[in-house]
Amino acid sequence: MDKFDKLVETRWFMKIVALILALLLFDSVYNPDKDVSNINVPSDQDSVVLSDIPVKTYYDTDNLVVTGVPETVDVTLTGPINVLQQAKAQKNFEVYVDLSDAEIGTERVPIKVRNLSDKLKATVDPANVDINVQEKVTKDFKVDVEFDQALLEDGYISEPPEAEPKYVTITGGKDVIERISYVKAVVNVKRPIKETVRREAQIQVLDRDMNKLDVMLNHDTVDVIIPVKSLSKTVPIRIIEKGSPPEGVTINNISLDVNEVKIFGSQEALDRTENVRVEVDVSQINGDTELTVPVIISDGINEVNPKVVKATISTSVNQSDTGQDEEKVESKTFSNLPIHLTGLSNQFEASVQSPPNGVSLTVTGKSGLIEQLKASDFQVFLDLSNLTEGDHDVKIKVNGPEDVQWKLATEVAKVSITQKEV
Numbered sequence: 332m333d334k335f336d337k338l339v340e341t342r343w344f345m346k347i348v349a350l351i352l353a354l355l356l357f358d359s360v361y362n363p364d365k366d367v368s369n370i371n372v373p374s375d376q377d378s379v380v381l382s383d384i385p386v387k388t389y390y391d392t393d394n395l396v397v398t399g400v401p402e403t404v405d406v407t408l409t410g411p412i413n414v415l416q417q418a419k420a421q422k423n424f425e426v427y428v429d430l431s432d433a434e435i436g437t438e439r440v441p442i443k444v445r446n447l448s449d450k451l452k453a454t455v456d457p458a459n460v461d462i463n464v465q466e467k468v469t470k471d472f473k474v475d476v477e478f479d480q481a482l483l484e485d486g487y488i489s490e491p492p493e494a495e496p497k498y499v500t501i502t503g504g505k506d507v508i509e510r511i512s513y514v515k516a517v518v519n520v521k522r523p524i525k526e527t528v529r530r531e532a533q534i535q536v537l538d539r540d541m542n543k544l545d546v547m548l549n550h551d552t553v554d555v556i557i558p559v560k561s562l563s564k565t566v567p568i569r570i571i572e573k574g575s576p577p578e579g580v581t582i583n584n585i586s587l588d589v590n591e592v593k594i595f596g597s598q599e600a601l602d603r604t605e606n607v608r609v610e611v612d613v614s615q616i617n618g619d620t621e622l623t624v625p626v627i628i629s630d631g632i633n634e635v636n637p638k639v640v641k642a643t644i645s646t647s648v649n650q651s652d653t654g655q656d657e658e659k660v661e662s663k664t665f666s667n668l669p670i671h672l673t674g675l676s677n678q679f680e681a682s683v684q685s686p687p688n689g690v691s692l693t694v695t696g697k698s699g700l701i702e703q704l705k706a707s708d709f710q711v712f713l714d715l716s717n718l719t720e721g722d723h724d725v726k727i728k729v730n731g732p733e734d735v736q737w738k739l740a741t742e743v744a745k746v747s748i749t750q751k752e753v
Contacts, residue, residue: 378409379419386442390430390464396504398545399462400428404442410451418451426455433464465504472511474499474534476555478518483559484525486597486633490558492518496550499534503546511546512539516553528557561595561634567664567691567740568592568626568640569606574614576646582613583660584645584695590664590740591691592626593636600631606664607635611642620644661698665706666691670727670744674716678751681715685745690727696735708732713744722747 383403390397404426408418418424424447428440439461444453476492483489494516501508516532532555536544570585592607609624622642628635667689675681690711694704709731718725723746727739 375411375413376409377412377415378407379415381406381408381419381422384422384426387425387427388430389427390433392467394467395433395435396465396467396502396507397430397433397462398465398504398507399460401457401460405456406444407454407456408447408451409454410448414448414450418448424453428460428462430462430464433462435464435466437461437463463504465506467502468505468508469500469502470508471498471500472514472536473497474514474516474553476516476518476532476557478520478528478557482520482522482524484523486562486595486600487525487559488562489524490560492555492557494532494553494555496553499553500549501536501546502548503544507544507546510538511536511544513537513541516555518555518557524557524559527559528555530555562598562601563593563595564601564604565591565593566604566606567666567693569608569664570642570662571608571610573610573612576613576616579649580617581647581649581660582616582644583647584736585611585660585662586643586645586693586695586738588641588643589637590693590738592640594628594632595634595636596632600629604629604632605666607632609640609642611644613644616644616646618646618648620646659698660695661701662693662695663701663704664691664693665709668692668706668709668711671710671712672715672746673712674714675718675748679718679720679748680751681746681748683713683744684722684747686741690744691740692729692737693740694731694735694737700732700735704732704735709737711739713746715746715748718746718748720748720750 382405384406385403386401388397388400406426408415425445426442427445428442430440439459441459442455442457444455447453474494474497476494478492480489499514501511501514513535515535515537517535518528518530518532520528531552533552534548534550536546536548538544568587568590570587572582572585576582587609594601594604594607596604607629608627610627611622611624622644623639624642625639626635626637668691669689670683672681672683692709692711694701709729711727711729713725713727715725724743725746727742727744729737729739731737
């Protein structure tokens with residue numbers, strides 16, 4: 332014990348202990364194989380994803396068309412935070428596809444990034460794309476207008492719709508242009524149609540399977556007009572007497588200021604309607620009279636034009652009561668009587684332009700005669716004597732039985748005369 336105490340108290344012992352402690356402390360602080368930069372030093376590296384970055388494509392735009400390059404991509408940037416934040420805010424780099432040396436056909440190409448700080452690393456999603464390069468072709472196509480015909484209200488029809496402009500110029504790859512089967516302007520109407528439609532419509536370019544094609548158009552839209560009109564038909568008016576005239580009064584004739592009207596309705600209703608009627612109450616007629624009476628239409632007819640007509644009633648008043656009534660006077664209308672042509676020079680030929688379907692003839696007389704009359708009892712004709720080539724208005728003439736009176740619905744016909752071909 333005394334020896335150990337003496338050893339501890341010696342100067343050399345204390346120096347040796349101090350040296351050992353110093354070596355142990357140095358070893359704990361310094362390690363040449365250890366990266367001192369990672370000790371208690373926060374990292375300044377980070378990454379960020381930038382979405383919907385536009386992609387530029389470089390190629391011969393005058394002669395080629397390129398498809399398959401996405402409009403935008405996602406770019407992931409990695410690097411120092413301060414540089415990263417600047418790039419994120421300014422987006423002063425370019426994402427592009429270089430096809431300056433591309434040939435016609437399909438190939439896989441990379442999407443590149445340039446003008447980016449060399450301290451940043453960029454990863455593009457997608458990194459590569461399959462593109463198609465074709466010869467550029469430009470061609471004009473007629474625009475067809477489409478709409479849902481089922482939306483037309485009952486009793487209305489549409490004439491062929493029109494687009495303005497009628498043609499559109501389409502540019503695309505040669506193979507795509509050759510696949511074009513339909514160029515349509517589709518009109519979306521959500522309500523029943525009973526009047527002309529005017530609106531703007533988007534143009535669709537489709538292949539035979541109705542797939543949309545990737546092409547360029549000089550007009551994306553066109554102005555569309557869909558002419559809509561009512562279904563109509565011209566029919567004669569039938570006169571019906573209601574009641575009996577007062578004693579001593581004889582109804583000689585009832586005539587109307589118009590003998591035909593135009594009716595509107597569904598095709599089915601028009602097909603089954605041959606005439607309309609007016610009812611004239613003669614029970615209060617004491618002499619020659621004019622009345623305004625409504626035109627009566629059948630079920631299914633939506634409208635009539637004119638709606639009212641003027642009836643002129645011609646009478647005879649018997650001053651002495653003989654106890655015998657004169658025979659009743661009636662009217663009868665024959666429709667679509669053919670018009671015959673006479674007197675035309677042999678060097679010409681003629682056709683009736685108007686009225687196109689013959690004429691209507693209203694005949695008035697004693698009921699016994701009227702009941703026996705037929706359409707064949709009347710000859711309607713035009714005298715074309717001394718007329719030359721051109722269009723002419725010619726008075727319509729009628730030959731018919733005696734003891735009856737008649738009135739034409741149309742008194743003048745339009746005739747076209749042309750030179751016969753040799």
